[in-house]
Amino acid sequence: MTRRRCTRPGCLRPHQARGLCNPHYAQANRRGEFATTPRTERGLCTVDGCTRRHDARGYCGRHYVRWRRYGNPTGGRSPLPPRELADLRRLVGIAA
Numbered sequence: 001m002t003r004r005r006c007t008r009p010g011c012l013r014p015h016q017a018r019g020l021c022n023p024h025y026a027q028a029n030r031r032g033e034f035a036t037t038p039r040t041e042r043g044l045c046t047v048d049g050c051t052r053r054h055d056a057r058g059y060c061g062r063h064y065v066r067w068r069r070y071g072n073p074t075g076g077r078s079p080l081p082p083r084e085l086a087d088l089r090r091l092v093g094i095a096a
Contacts, residue, residue, distance in 0.1 A: 047073050 004015035006024055013021035020028060028034060045052045045060035052060035063073035 004019075005011070006013045006015055006021035007019040008021075008024045011021060011024060013023070016022045017025050018028075018034070043054045043058075044050070045054050045063055046058040047060075047063050050060060050063060052062070055061045056064045057067070059067055059073050066075065067073040
């Protein structure tokens with residue numbers, strides 16, 4: 001089986017990505033020759049009354065961290081002491 005070669009005229013290096021060798025790929029990438037899809041406008045946080053931009057899972061950064069930490073994007077601390085909460089999470093299989 002023959003190895004694919006770079007598609008640039010006169011280049012005999014092996015193909016790496018998008019039909020180009022590493023140096024030609026890097027050059028094309030620097031020049032912006034690869035069409036990228038434009039980013040869509042991000043929506044707002046889904047928590048009522050919050051006007052920040054959405055970062056992950058529909059929440060802004062602040063509400064996402066609260067959701068990850070406490071399981072509720074608007075709630076505060078868990079009613080359980082931290083040690084008991086960690087033990088419970090370990091039993092259920094949720095990473096702390």
